[in-house]
Amino acid sequence: MTRVAIVSGVRTPIAKKDKAYRDVHPVDLLATSFDGALAAAGIDPANVDMGLAGATGQVGGQAQNIGRNAWLSSGLPMTVPISTLDAQCPSSQLATHLGVASIMAGDASVVITGGVESLTRVPTGIAGTVGEDGPISQSLHAHWDMPHQGEAAERAADKYGITREACDEYGVRSHLAAHAAWERGAFDDETVPVTVDGTVLLNRDEGIRPDSSVEKAGKLPSVYRPDGVNNAANSSQLSDGSAAMILASEEACARFGLTPLAWIRSTTFVGNDPDIIFDGPNDATAKILDRTGLTLDQMKLIDVHEAYAVPVLIWQEHFGVSLDRVNLGGGAISIGHPFGATGARQLLHLAHALRAAGGGIGLSTMCGGGGIATATIIESA
Numbered sequence: 001m002t003r004v005a006i007v008s009g010v011r012t013p014i015a016k017k018d019k020a021y022r023d024v025h026p027v028d029l030l031a032t033s034f035d036g037a038l039a040a041a042g043i044d045p046a047n048v049d050m051g052l053a054g055a056t057g058q059v060g061g062q063a064q065n066i067g068r069n070a071w072l073s074s075g076l077p078m079t080v081p082i083s084t085l086d087a088q089c090p091s092s093q094l095a096t097h098l099g100v101a102s103i104m105a106g107d108a109s110v111v112i113t114g115g116v117e118s119l120t121r122v123p124t125g126i127a128g129t130v131g132e133d134g135p136i137s138q139s140l141h142a143h144w145d146m147p148h149q150g151e152a153a154e155r156a157a158d159k160y161g162i163t164r165e166a167c168d169e170y171g172v173r174s175h176l177a178a179h180a181a182w183e184r185g186a187f188d189d190e191t192v193p194v195t196v197d198g199t200v201l202l203n204r205d206e207g208i209r210p211d212s213s214v215e216k217a218g219k220l221p222s223v224y225r226p227d228g229v230n231n232a233a234n235s236s237q238l239s240d241g242s243a244a245m246i247l248a249s250e251e252a253c254a255r256f257g258l259t260p261l262a263w264i265r266s267t268t269f270v271g272n273d274p275d276i277i278f279d280g281p282n283d284a285t286a287k288i289l290d291r292t293g294l295t296l297d298q299m300k301l302i303d304v305h306e307a308y309a310v311p312v313l314i315w316q317e318h319f320g321v322s323l324d325r326v327n328l329g330g331g332a333i334s335i336g337h338p339f340g341a342t343g344a345r346q347l348l349h350l351a352h353a354l355r356a357a358g359g360g361i362g363l364s365t366m367c368g369g370g371g372i373a374t375a376t377i378i379e380s381a
Helices: 026-041 066-073 091-104 138-143 149-160 164-183 214-218 250-256 280-292 309-319 339-356
Strands: 004-011 050-054 082-085 110-118 239-249 262-271 299-304 361-368 372-380
Touching (some): 004 026, 026 066, 026 110, 026 239, 050 066, 050 091, 050 339, 066 082, 066 110, 091 110, 091 239, 091 262, 091 339, 091 361, 110 339, 149 309, 164 214, 239 250, 239 339, 262 280, 280 309, 280 361, 280 372, 339 361, 339 372
Parallel strands (some): 050 082, 050 110, 299 361
Antiparallel strands (some): 004 262, 110 239, 262 372, 361 372
């Protein structure tokens, strides 16, 4: 069977909505990561066979196939086709899965994947609205409530008995972990700056709060219900940013002189209850472990999507895994959550973190709006 490698991967530092990247077009955000991933791999762009990019808000500046537009905006070869997909939060992780599948099927040897979101430019308030002006039709609503994801997180917390206190503690942990990761240089090799006229706009993720504490979190109001568990300290941030990776077959690595960073061991994509959403990573993890015959004990590092603290705590409770291997570099709560980019950002960080830890196997899993989830197992090269 064809082995597929992650050869390189970079992301932009993540900006808060309406802050550092407020004047940067999302096409240029994605182009920055495309250029960075190509440079890190050391490959001639003409040797890339195809590309896939994630973006959930495909309107305005993110409309009309932003993946292709970002590629062309960098003056890269017009002969390389790029497509854009929307799988909600796991969009760029699924883009990577499909890139792997294309290589394994023999349709491509080298694929660029990634994603972008500029929540400064793309409206988010439409999510969860029912009717002709929203994404949820009356016929869909007749089958499922399809609540806003914040309400879905509250329902998931109710179902699994997740408390506000536990969410606050986890949210603080995320911010402190992300800050510590920057301090020890864990993100240095996986980030590339966004520059405008030679000026670097951001050197580090803009939303990390190194002074976070449980006491401060406890004073914040709940967002979705008066007595709910979710607040600004334990929920993912609205953000702008991008990420990209180069995938290549083992044969292509040899042919083009590419150095693998990690090997893709397995991928999976599952559906789950769209009114709960956040137990999806449980199903995706169980499926990929069953498929591979691997166990969580064999995973040196694990990344579980921090849409809120809720899905991480649900996952931990379900599998009984200590957090001492989970999200050691923080996640979307602290780093930020540019929806279309987070799947690739999370996966490429896992690849870099495994190498820094001396190698091993790792798992990345994500939940997504509408009741979908992904999981990927990789092994350090």
